[in-house]
Amino acid sequence: MVTRGAVWLATVVALALMVSVLPVPGSVADAQQGWMPPPKEKRCPSKWGANDERGAANLLTPAKALEGTKMIREGRVYELGRVLEAGIPTFGVRRFGIYTARTTHIRGRNDNRSNEELVVTELGQVGTQFDGLAHITIGGFAYNCYDTQPTDRLIRYGFDKMGVEKVGTIFTRGVLIDVAGFKGTDMLGAGYEVTRADLEGALRKQGVAINPGDAVIVNTGWGKLWMKDNAKFNSNPAGVGIEAANWLVEQQPVLVGADTFPVEVFPNPDKELFAPVHQIFLVLNGIYILENLDLEALARDRVYEFAFVVQPLKIKGGTGSTVAPSAIR
DSSP states (O other): OOOHHHHHHHHHHHHHHHHHHSOOTTSHHHHHTTOOOOOHHHHOSBTTBTTOOOGGGGGOOHHHHHHHHTTOSSOOEEEOOOOOOTTOOOOTTOOEEEEEEEOOOOBTTTTBOOEEEEEEEOTTSSSSEEEOTTSOOBTTBOGGGOBOOOOHHHHHHOOSSSOGGGTOOEEEEEEEEEHHHHTTSSSOOTTOEEOHHHHHHHHHHHTOOOOTTOEEEEEOSGGGGTTTOHHHHTSOOOEEOHHHHHHHHHHOOSEEEESSSSSBOSSOSSTTOSSHHHIIIIIIHOOEEEESOOOHHHHHTTOOEEEEEEOOOOOTTOSEEEOOOEEEO
């Protein structure tokens, strides 16, 4: 016979077990459980207007450029771009090939001969790469609900809106968030999801805050695999999760970059999501993404604030650009 006390005890135990498996409000699991992008009517128009094509680049005012100059104290330049060469980590049909040619025709009595090259590559998505606003969509609609569905005109001449040529020069204050250093390691573990607590903790330890219009760079340590273990580099890197991405959006950066190919954790812990942080940054908020950065020297020297400069190639209608950014201390 089951007594009333036994029923009460069983109920308490069952409730306790239910609570133990439910996500804690505000936790990482709660932040991304069932995440879906908002419908078009809730994400458009952009806060910069229905015709805006520059997204967070609108934050790059003359005052912001001057703020960047104040970060230069020693005049030391850190090159953050990767060398483009055969064998770099790439995906699918992406590749990089260079074919040099010598002009044999002698010009003038001074025997002037020239050399040049043919580069065969996907120019926007190889090496250190800058993701523009036409690169990622939600159901075919990019930032500000721009319809990227293919037409003969778009296929032949590039996108007629949101092209990377609209970005211009980004010269601003840069902030390095050394999450690997904060966690006491030289490289975060495979598939490690960088959380809001990680970002806030690292910034607090570094004594640095993010200002609107900053270029925010996250160091995971995975950059040391570049051209040393490409298979691992391209596997399941650590990166920013949904919760951390939403917090970064609140800080209003112009771009978010990292030393990995996706910047975000990949694959996402929710197996039904594919690269949701790209959608959060690019599509929902117009925040650019910068991938495959070389951050080893910057992290080693503990340079957490700097002037940051990058200019995407002016590829009309392009979705992105291979770039060579620099940090100046």
